[in-house]
Amino acid sequence: MRSKIIEIKNLTKKYGDFTAVDRLSLSIGKGEIFGLLGPNGAGKSTTILMLMGLTEPSDGQVSVCGLDPVRQPIEVKKRVGYLPEDVGFYDDLTGFENLVYTAKLNGIPHREAAEKSRQLLTRVGLQEQMEKKAGKYSKGMRQRLGLADVLMKNPEVIILDEPTLGIDPSGIKEFLQLIVRLSREDGITVLFSSHHLHQVQQVCDRVGIFVEGRLLAEGNIASLASQLFSGSAFSVEARIASGDSATDSSGMSGFSPENLTGELRKIEGVENVSWNNNTVNISCSSDVTSEIARVIVSSGAGLASLNKKEYGLDDIYYRYFEGGTNDE
């Protein structure tokens, strides 16, 4: 088991009557890339602020690198880099000067600061724009500069709050790859929040789904699906060619939806079978598509199409976020 670098226990944050984060418990291992996925206003940013010691929790404990952010915010900030949502720079300074200033805030002496800033700018691919004023940077460039800024203190953990907001698709891809590369090269733990599931799916080792202040589920994509869909990670949709005509023309007997349902239920792993006109929906915990096909064919029904459906983050997302909000 990997050692835990971030541990959250029963973390709660209340603003008056409103509970932004509700008894959150979560732990993140060293070197992991963890995605915090949730719709806007789910409490992702609040959780991040509490991790950084930028706001005080109402209840519960947080430990980052073995430190309590409420008690030792400065020690935590020495080890954790935080890229806020929609980060800003001093527009009248160049990207390089901005970085040097951050270095100085971290107590790095001037000469070293300049050296390191140059290095980091090259690393995030901004060496060409180094002497350009930060006010003239595009959004994508600003995010890269933000990443360089975060890496300035040689962090053990970096926390990125909605880092991909407002960047174009190709920029997002590059940026995410940059994060993954940096994390792998330096063994940095990355926690990043997003409401964009595809990005999270692309880069994260583990994902936590966050809705209305509660963590609904956590784990990698496959285990998430099984957690959320109570074991039925797969779904097979089969369309049966019209049963009546089949019996009429070939005289084949023995086919009836009831029989077929019974047969299908006998297959190991099948959990539910439901009919909708000529289509049958079968949800199962493991991939038994071929078995299903065999059973349908041998039952005498005409198999018009067979569709295997794997639950992606998409389904998880829509099922939970949209379903969740409608229910309540």
Next chain:
Amino acid sequence: MDWTIFTTAILKEEQMMNETTIQNKTETKTGWEDKIQRFIWFLQDKFKTIQNPGTESGVFRAMVLKEVSDHIRSWRVIILIGIIVLTSVGSLYTALSGISDAAKPGSSEDAFFFLKLFTLSDGSLPSYFVFIGFLGPLLGISLGFDAVNSEHSRGTLSRMLAQPIPRDYVINAKFVAALLVISVLFFVLSFLVIGAGLIALGIPPTPEEFLRIIFFTLLSIVYVALWLNLSVYFSVRFKQPATSALAGIAVWLFFTVFYPLIVNIVTKVLAPSQYAPVRTQYLFEKFKFAIMQVMPNELFSQATSTLLMPSVRNLGPLTMEQVQGAIPGPLPPGQSLLLVWPQLTGLIALTILCFILTYITFMRREIRSR
């Protein structure tokens, strides 16, 4: 050495206490207990930074330097300095043109030529110290009104607070930087006036005059620092720089225009009749004096006029008894300073009050990005 041992002992004791309270915290946790706990932690952190400043002071210096360079480069400050330099040149000119009439041989005040440069006016333009009293607040407000909220709206504040610096460094650096700019400006202006006086009058200032001018300059810096702190407070309190600038100007206008008006109305209503006993009249005058003292600009003008005019021997009402037997003559600088001591402490206290207010508001604030 002893001190360090002592404080570490205290810290250890506190730490032990903390540990026990943490254990208790899970069982019985009330709001105020928690607050006291956090306050103790905060004090501990402060203790630690005081004990080993090391790199921290370097960080603070870097922040102050950045703020100063921001100020110097900004158009706002350049324009303001331009205005102040122009007005001081103007008032210096009127003072110089009127100085030959003012220097009447034989009068007790003719020894203070240089101070006249600061106080004299021919009526077309107010004198130098009146100008500073008028423009100083404006300078202070304009240096501070967007100190914190502009950082917030640019999105740099949350980035800065994610760096390993104590949060109060942010406002401390802003305050110190602005104060540095003001101090340099005022000292330069005062020395320029002295220099111009040297050339125009051909006689050097006496040590006493020089001392008085230095006191006056320091006093003006304190006065501007008060308005600076007030506007920094507004910049923490209000999200929009325009709102906080307006709030600062509103306070300034209130004290320069409306408050005297209100005082006037109140005192008119309360005024005792001409035939009231002396004691009542005396108390009324005292009261009138006291309610005027609430205004920072009144404190400033009383203090500066006393410092720059050695012949001012008292502030506030006096009875005939007290005046009896007094020989009119200039006061030595030490005595003048003693006379304005209450005003000076009042100004410094107001400055500190504003600063504490800023501190409390800012330290408790949750900083979200933009």
